[in-house]
Structure formats: structure tokens, C-alpha cells
Amino acid sequence: MTTRNRQIRLAARPTGFPQDSDFELVESQLRAPGEGELLVQAHYLSVDPYMRGRMNDAASYAEPVGIGDVMIGESVGKVLLSNNEKFPEGTYVAGMFGWQEYAISDGKGIRRIDPELAPITKYLHLLGxxxxxxxxxxxxxxxxxxxxxxxxxxxxxxxxxxxxxxxxxxxxxxxxxxxxxxxxxxxxxxxxxxxxxxxxxxxxxxxxxxxxxxxxxxxxxxxxxxxxxxxxxxxxxxxxxxxxxxxxxxxxxxxxxxxxxxxxxxxxxxxxxxxxxxxDYFSRFREATADLAKWYQSGQLKCEERITNGLEHAPLAFVEMMQGANTGKQLVRIHSDA
Amino acid sequence: MTTRNRQIRLAARPTGFPQDSDFELVESQLRAPGEGELLVQAHYLSVDPYMRGRMNDAASYAEPVGIGDVMIGESVGKVLLSNNEKFPEGTYVAGMFGWQEYAISDGKGIRRIDPELAPITKYLHLLGxxxxxxxxxxxxxxxxxxxxxxxxxxxxxxxxxxxxxxxxxxxxxxxxxxxxxxxxxxxxxxxxxxxxxxxxxxxxxxxxxxxxxxxxxxxxxxxxxxxxxxxxxxxxxxxxxxxxxxxxxxxxxxxxxxxxxxxxxxxxxxxxxxxxxxxDYFSRFREATADLAKWYQSGQLKCEERITNGLEHAPLAFVEMMQGANTGKQLVRIHSDA
The missing domain is CATH 3.40.50.720 (NAD(P)-binding Rossmann-like Domain)
Incomplete structure (x- = not known):
């Protein structure tokens, strides 16, 4: 197994639209998951408008990302190693794993997703x-x-x-x-x-x-x-x-x-x-997902995806999304099963 | 009985704060009330911020006052003559009688008020x-x-x-x-x-x-x-x-x-x-009045009044109210019982 983990960290607080120099691509050392933990290989990262607010050092509904910290963000991926019985090896999960190739999680705040029900990218938009x-x-x-x-x-x-x-x-x-x-x-x-x-x-x-x-x-x-x-x-x-x-x-x-x-x-x-x-609707996500999945399966609900390849292009994908380049959901492909 | 009725009519559409020249004081002829009608002698007129919007010729939630029309407004007064059994002579009423000394009403949209429960001016604020x-x-x-x-x-x-x-x-x-x-x-x-x-x-x-x-x-x-x-x-x-x-x-x-x-x-x-x-709450005014009257009588609800004397000073009273001269309710005394 790899011990290298590529990450995108916030290097500076952007003024206006973020620039390349506001981010840095860092190769960090990956540790093994500890007790109760799991290691996730991210397949797709979601870039969303709310991330722009987190790049600022200003009061909002959530804490800003610190300079030098991995950018926050949700991704879907595969469990490679697990010491957590809720998320066995080989299962798929979605969570706030950040802008990086791999993440260690204690299983809190993440959810298991079903690739049989829908392609895993759908859990970053229609079913997420x-x-x-x-x-x-x-x-x-x-x-x-x-x-x-x-x-x-x-x-x-x-x-x-x-x-x-x-x-x-x-x-x-x-x-x-x-x-x-x-x-x-x-x-x-x-x-x-x-x-x-x-x-x-x-x-x-x-x-x-x-x-x-x-x-x-x-x-x-x-x-x-x-x-x-x-x-x-x-x-x-x-x-x-x-x-x-x-x-x-x-x-x-x-x-x-x-x-x-x-x-x-x-x-x-x-x-x-x-x-x-x-x-604020956290306690009702399950109810919403059930309805959304029903409409997705009946063909009443669809959404195009615009996929940018490579973690290193996540900043570009983010800026293009903010500028409206995407029709439907903007995603970044990090790894794939192939 | 008098046959003269002094009225204040809108003479021009104000720009910014209304000026004297935007109004004219007119002495019109008063007719006798017809079948089902009553003649009201206005005692106090209420001047309120909403009136400013009615002076403009612009779309809003209500029609503008026409040039040459009597300014709209609510007043309380005494029924001097009546052919309407719901509002006998000598009773007190509140209604949209306009900026004038006397008004003829068919009784629609007006309400009888009780001077024993509270001074009649209160029906223009606490109980209105x-x-x-x-x-x-x-x-x-x-x-x-x-x-x-x-x-x-x-x-x-x-x-x-x-x-x-x-x-x-x-x-x-x-x-x-x-x-x-x-x-x-x-x-x-x-x-x-x-x-x-x-x-x-x-x-x-x-x-x-x-x-x-x-x-x-x-x-x-x-x-x-x-x-x-x-x-x-x-x-x-x-x-x-x-x-x-x-x-x-x-x-x-x-x-x-x-x-x-x-x-x-x-x-x-x-x-x-x-x-x-x-x-929009018209159907519930009665419920509100009952609560407000209860709190008024128990001394939990009060309001100062700033009273300007004379219908001819209604435009001034209106402008002073818009400029914040009043503490509490701004009224114009037109007639009194004395």
C-alpha cells in the first residue's frame, strides 16, 4: 500500500477569485488507521460554492480553513483498510474527507453509500x-x-x-x-x-x-x-x-x-x-435521501456532471465552477476503480 | 347645522418631504345624509407614515390618492345625523373619513367605538x-x-x-x-x-x-x-x-x-x-382589540399623544411626524365635544 498522500492545502487567503498561489499541492506521509479507524481512497471530490466562504478569515456559520490546512470538502471513495466494523474494507463511503487522495476517519459523520443503487458520484449531488x-x-x-x-x-x-x-x-x-x-x-x-x-x-x-x-x-x-x-x-x-x-x-x-x-x-x-x-436538517437527511432515490430510480430526477481529472486541478475546477463553467454538478476525479 | 365642510385635498405629488403647496384647504358644500347614510363630525384625525406612499403615483399595495381628491386618513368622531340604525345619532365612530371636518358614510368599513371604555383618541392608536x-x-x-x-x-x-x-x-x-x-x-x-x-x-x-x-x-x-x-x-x-x-x-x-x-x-x-x-388580519381585529383593551384597562399598555390643533395644520402635523417630532401617536384635533 502507498504511504504517499497528495493533499491540497490552503496557502493564502484569496482576494476575489482564488488563484493558483492560494493553494499548495503537498505530498504528505500516510499513516495506518488506528483502532476504530479506517483508510479511505477518495474517488471523486465535490467542489461547491460554500468553500469560498471557508477560505476567508471571517465570521460565518462555520470556522474558516486555517492557512496550511487541507482544504475541506466532501468526497466519495472506497474503504481500503478498516478497523471499524461499520465500514468494512471494500465498502464505499461519503464524508468530509478534504481535498486529498486518502483520508483516515474514525467513522464519525461519514456515511456508507450503495454503488448498486446509483453510481457513487450521485451521492455528491442527487443523493447528497x-x-x-x-x-x-x-x-x-x-x-x-x-x-x-x-x-x-x-x-x-x-x-x-x-x-x-x-x-x-x-x-x-x-x-x-x-x-x-x-x-x-x-x-x-x-x-x-x-x-x-x-x-x-x-x-x-x-x-x-x-x-x-x-x-x-x-x-x-x-x-x-x-x-x-x-x-x-x-x-x-x-x-x-x-x-x-x-x-x-x-x-x-x-x-x-x-x-x-x-x-x-x-x-x-x-x-x-x-x-x-x-x-440544520441533519436529522432528516435519511427521509430526504429516500425520496430523492425513489425519484432518481423512476427517472424523474437527473443531473449532468462536469468532471475534471486529477486532484491537482481541484483549484481550477473550483474557480471554473464559481464562474459558471459547469452545467450540473462539478466534480474532481481523484482515483477510479478501473 | 353647518353646510360648510373644510377639506384638505392633495394638490400636487410631493417630491421628498411634502410641502404646503402639495395640499389645498377647500371649503366644500355639505349635503344631508341619504338613505342608510350618516353624517360624522370628525374630532381627531390620525396622521400615519403609510399616507406618504399614497401621495405618490406609484404601484403599491393600495391606489394612490388622486390629485384634487381629499387626502385619505382615519378619524374618530361623533354621529350628528343618521339614517343608519347601526350608528345612531350621538354615538362615536372610527373610519377612513379622510382629512376633513365632516364626512358622509354609508356605514361600511366603519366601527362604533365606546368612549366609556377609553377616550376616543385611543381608538386611533392603542385600540386601532x-x-x-x-x-x-x-x-x-x-x-x-x-x-x-x-x-x-x-x-x-x-x-x-x-x-x-x-x-x-x-x-x-x-x-x-x-x-x-x-x-x-x-x-x-x-x-x-x-x-x-x-x-x-x-x-x-x-x-x-x-x-x-x-x-x-x-x-x-x-x-x-x-x-x-x-x-x-x-x-x-x-x-x-x-x-x-x-x-x-x-x-x-x-x-x-x-x-x-x-x-x-x-x-x-x-x-x-x-x-x-x-x-391582511382584518378578520382578527376583534380578537386583537379585546386583548389590547384588557391590557389598556389593566394599565399595562399606554401611549402618549402629540396633538396638533386644527385641520388646517394636518399637513404640518404629517410632516413633523415623518420627521420624528412625535413621541407616541401624532393626532390632529378637528373638533371637540366641549
Missing amino acids: MPGWTAYFGLFDACGLKEGDEVLVSGAAGAVGSIVGQLAKIKGCRVAGIAGSDEKIAYLKDQLGYDAAFNYKTTDNLGQSIREVCPNGVDVYFDNVGGPITDAVMWALNIGARVGICGQISQYNLEKGELGPRPFWHLIVKRATVRGFLVF | MPGWTAYFGLFDACGLKEGDEVLVSGAAGAVGSIVGQLAKIKGCRVAGIAGSDEKIAYLKDQLGYDAAFNYKTTDNLGQSIREVCPNGVDVYFDNVGGPITDAVMWALNIGARVGICGQISQYNLEKGELGPRPFWHLIVKRATVRGFLVF
């Missing part, structure tokens, strides 16, 4: 955090009701592409906003979105929103914030519910951006805006 | 719209729970002064923000607020908020918006609820003001912001 985020954000934070007119920003991303499909499953009309014509076609042709537009090629966001939501917006699932969300405020219906999942347009700004104040709209429309974090 | 606004805003929109740390902006105004007292009745700690040292003393000495500060004399809103809310903010009842509300976002606790009642700092701006984007805070704090309108 993006899926749970879409599920609880839409059903709980936004209080989705049958017949709602739903609008999703960042609609072709890992979370957004699931949100739209869930809303369709629940009998709603769904419109999406995304950043390329390819994504718009994907939303409409592959995911069943009723309407969608490319925010990069419209010169009037408000008008484009009215065109894709001619009956106004009852539920707005927001992944992006910024000018898109400003424009959506005008299109809310009375009693609208806005779920704030992410604000990706804001994460790489060097200085907080000013925008039109949104709260007056909330009075006029008796609307509710709710920020949520998927971790 | 500001009271209902505080009641439903705090208990429903903000979902107040016992033990919540409550912060109120515009705390010495008609609604704010009631909000704080309701929160105290429900066993919460309450802090307030207002715009004069006199108001701060009033909040702490008369209304039972636990802490309060004058936003006009602090040079650090964030620090002042932390001082009056050392345990953070679970419920923020917002009457003002703007920089005060921006600063409160940083002080929200996890699971905080923000009720947007008014945004008085914004109503007289000639151009919409930009501010820091607030939605990221909502994710970090898993917070909810809800805009509400008191009219």
Missing part, C-alpha cells in the same frame, strides 16, 4: 448535499405548495437543477435563470423547466423575468443574489416566499456590493425571505 | 390600527416567543411604543431605537423598555445595538429601514425573525437609496424576514 439542500430549501424554507409559480436562479448548477425537477414533481410551473445558452437548453430540454433565460445576454433582467414568469413569482429559490435577485423582487406575487440558499455573485467581491434596498417590496407583497443551511 | 399592527406584526409576522430578545426601531412612534409593551407583557427583554433623548427616556421610564439608544447621537450604530442587545437579537420589529436596519443585520441571532412593518427612512427619498445587501446575513443566521400589512 446538493439534493438535501434543494429538498429542504424548496419544501421547508420556501414552503412549496402545489400550483406555485417557481423561479430558480443558478438553475443549471448542482442545487438549482434539482430544485426545478422537484418543483415539477410537485406539480408546479418552473422557470430558471442561468448563464449560457447551453444551460438554458439543458434546463428546458433535459430537466423539464417550463421556461428559462440567459442572464448574460439579456439587457433587461426585469423584462426577461416577466417573460419567463408571466404570472409572477410565488416561490423564488435564490442561489446567486446580486442584480438578478434585485430584479426578482419586483416580480414577487402577494404572499411570495424567497429561500436564500446561496449568493454566489457576492462571494468573490473584494468589497461588499451595494444594491437597492429590498425590504419595501416585502411589505407591498407580504413576502417572506428565509435564509437556510442544509446542516 | 397602530395597535393591531403591533399585535399581528409581533405575534404573527415575527412569531414572538417567550424569552425572545426583541429590538424595535421607530420605538417611540405609534406602532413601536405598543410593540415594546406587548413584548414585555409576553415576558421578553426589549430594546428600542429612537431619535431623541426625550424619546429614549420615555421608552425606558414610561414604557418599560429594558434599554434604548438615540440613533442620532451615536457614531457607531453597530456598537450601540450590541450595547442595548448584549445577547443579540431574536426578533427585530422594523419601522424604519435604511442604515439602522443594515446595522441590525449583524446582530441577529441564529433563527432570528425580522418583521418589516415600515421603512419610514425611505419614504421621502427622491431616489431609491442603495444599501449593503442583506441576504447573506440571512443564510448565516438562518433568519427570516417577513413583510406584513395589517389589513
Whole structure:
């Protein structure tokens, strides 16, 4: 067995979009798993917008990654050695193993995944955090009701592409906003979105929103914030519910951006805006996974994957994802079974 | 009986704070009440922030007042003549009678008030719209729970002064923000607020908020918006609820003001912001009035009044109220029983 473990560590706190020099690729020594521990070989790493916040040294909902620490992140992989009977050798697991080839785990906070039920990458989106985020954000934070007119920003991303499909499953009309014509076609042709537009090629966001939501917006699932969300405020219906999942347009700004104040709209429309974090629903992940797996197996829920090869390209994959290169879920392939 | 009726009509759409020239005092002819109608002599007129929006020709939750129309507004008064058995001569009523000395009503949308239970002016605040606004805003929109740390902006105004007292009745700690040292003393000495500060004399809103809310903010009842509300976002606790009642700092701006984007805070704090309108609770006004009257009679609920004499000074009273001259409820005396 190898004793070398390649890791990507945070080398500096990024300003704006992260650069190569903000990370370092380190080859560290791998120890054997101790009592109750297991050794995981990571096959796929998930890169997600929330990681940008962890690179900052600022108060947020979680501690920042320290300089010199392995970047945090979830991956799926195979148990190579195990002293933990819950996770025998040869089984597959998902967990916060970080940006590295191998990880030692005591088994806490990780979960066993079933490669017979779905390819293991699915546990990083449809049957994992993006899926749970879409599920609880839409059903709980936004209080989705049958017949709602739903609008999703960042609609072709890992979370957004699931949100739209869930809303369709629940009998709603769904419109999406995304950043390329390819994504718009994907939303409409592959995911069943009723309407969608490319925010990069419209010169009037408000008008484009009215065109894709001619009956106004009852539920707005927001992944992006910024000018898109400003424009959506005008299109809310009375009693609208806005779920704030992410604000990706804001994460790489060097200085907080000013925008039109949104709260007056909330009075006029008796609307509710709710920020949520998927971790708060931890005790209900099993329930969500059961539903998501059912819809995945019936073909009602799908998601493209954009896979970048090689751990060393994880920083690039992360930045490209933040810039919207991915349609569907951005992943990094570290090892494969082949 | 007089046949002259002095009225204040909207003469022009104000830019910024309304000016004298935006109104005209007109003496019109008064007709006799017809079948089913009654003639009301207005004793007190309420001037409220919402009226500023009605002076604009812009889409909102209600139609604008037309140029040349009598300004809308609620008043309390005495029935002088009646062809409506629900409101006999000599009884007192409250209703949207407008900025005028006399009004003819068909009895729809008005309510009979009891001068034995409370002075008639109380039906324009504690036992009327500001009271209902505080009641439903705090208990429903903000979902107040016992033990919540409550912060109120515009705390010495008609609604704010009631909000704080309701929160105290429900066993919460309450802090307030207002715009004069006199108001701060009033909040702490008369209304039972636990802490309060004058936003006009602090040079650090964030620090002042932390001082009056050392345990953070679970419920923020917002009457003002703007920089005060921006600063409160940083002080929200996890699971905080923000009720947007008014945004008085914004109503007289000639151009919409930009501010820091607030939605990221909502994710970090898993917070909810809800805009509400008191009219949506119409079917429950009776329930609220019963509670408010009970607390008024037990001495747990009070409110100062600032009374300006004479209908002709209603525009001035309105502008002074928008500028914060009033501690408690601003009223205009039109007639009195004496």
C-alpha cells in the first residue's frame, strides 16, 4: 500500500477569485488507521460554492480553513483498510474527507453509500448535499405548495437543477435563470423547466423575468443574489416566499456590493425571505435521501456532471465552477476503480 | 347645522418631504345624509407614515390618492345625523373619513367605538390600527416567543411604543431605537423598555445595538429601514425573525437609496424576514382589540399623544411626524365635544 498522500492545502487567503498561489499541492506521509479507524481512497471530490466562504478569515456559520490546512470538502471513495466494523474494507463511503487522495476517519459523520443503487458520484449531488439542500430549501424554507409559480436562479448548477425537477414533481410551473445558452437548453430540454433565460445576454433582467414568469413569482429559490435577485423582487406575487440558499455573485467581491434596498417590496407583497443551511436538517437527511432515490430510480430526477481529472486541478475546477463553467454538478476525479 | 365642510385635498405629488403647496384647504358644500347614510363630525384625525406612499403615483399595495381628491386618513368622531340604525345619532365612530371636518358614510368599513371604555383618541392608536399592527406584526409576522430578545426601531412612534409593551407583557427583554433623548427616556421610564439608544447621537450604530442587545437579537420589529436596519443585520441571532412593518427612512427619498445587501446575513443566521400589512388580519381585529383593551384597562399598555390643533395644520402635523417630532401617536384635533 502507498504511504504517499497528495493533499491540497490552503496557502493564502484569496482576494476575489482564488488563484493558483492560494493553494499548495503537498505530498504528505500516510499513516495506518488506528483502532476504530479506517483508510479511505477518495474517488471523486465535490467542489461547491460554500468553500469560498471557508477560505476567508471571517465570521460565518462555520470556522474558516486555517492557512496550511487541507482544504475541506466532501468526497466519495472506497474503504481500503478498516478497523471499524461499520465500514468494512471494500465498502464505499461519503464524508468530509478534504481535498486529498486518502483520508483516515474514525467513522464519525461519514456515511456508507450503495454503488448498486446509483453510481457513487450521485451521492455528491442527487443523493447528497446538493439534493438535501434543494429538498429542504424548496419544501421547508420556501414552503412549496402545489400550483406555485417557481423561479430558480443558478438553475443549471448542482442545487438549482434539482430544485426545478422537484418543483415539477410537485406539480408546479418552473422557470430558471442561468448563464449560457447551453444551460438554458439543458434546463428546458433535459430537466423539464417550463421556461428559462440567459442572464448574460439579456439587457433587461426585469423584462426577461416577466417573460419567463408571466404570472409572477410565488416561490423564488435564490442561489446567486446580486442584480438578478434585485430584479426578482419586483416580480414577487402577494404572499411570495424567497429561500436564500446561496449568493454566489457576492462571494468573490473584494468589497461588499451595494444594491437597492429590498425590504419595501416585502411589505407591498407580504413576502417572506428565509435564509437556510442544509446542516440544520441533519436529522432528516435519511427521509430526504429516500425520496430523492425513489425519484432518481423512476427517472424523474437527473443531473449532468462536469468532471475534471486529477486532484491537482481541484483549484481550477473550483474557480471554473464559481464562474459558471459547469452545467450540473462539478466534480474532481481523484482515483477510479478501473 | 353647518353646510360648510373644510377639506384638505392633495394638490400636487410631493417630491421628498411634502410641502404646503402639495395640499389645498377647500371649503366644500355639505349635503344631508341619504338613505342608510350618516353624517360624522370628525374630532381627531390620525396622521400615519403609510399616507406618504399614497401621495405618490406609484404601484403599491393600495391606489394612490388622486390629485384634487381629499387626502385619505382615519378619524374618530361623533354621529350628528343618521339614517343608519347601526350608528345612531350621538354615538362615536372610527373610519377612513379622510382629512376633513365632516364626512358622509354609508356605514361600511366603519366601527362604533365606546368612549366609556377609553377616550376616543385611543381608538386611533392603542385600540386601532397602530395597535393591531403591533399585535399581528409581533405575534404573527415575527412569531414572538417567550424569552425572545426583541429590538424595535421607530420605538417611540405609534406602532413601536405598543410593540415594546406587548413584548414585555409576553415576558421578553426589549430594546428600542429612537431619535431623541426625550424619546429614549420615555421608552425606558414610561414604557418599560429594558434599554434604548438615540440613533442620532451615536457614531457607531453597530456598537450601540450590541450595547442595548448584549445577547443579540431574536426578533427585530422594523419601522424604519435604511442604515439602522443594515446595522441590525449583524446582530441577529441564529433563527432570528425580522418583521418589516415600515421603512419610514425611505419614504421621502427622491431616489431609491442603495444599501449593503442583506441576504447573506440571512443564510448565516438562518433568519427570516417577513413583510406584513395589517389589513391582511382584518378578520382578527376583534380578537386583537379585546386583548389590547384588557391590557389598556389593566394599565399595562399606554401611549402618549402629540396633538396638533386644527385641520388646517394636518399637513404640518404629517410632516413633523415623518420627521420624528412625535413621541407616541401624532393626532390632529378637528373638533371637540366641549
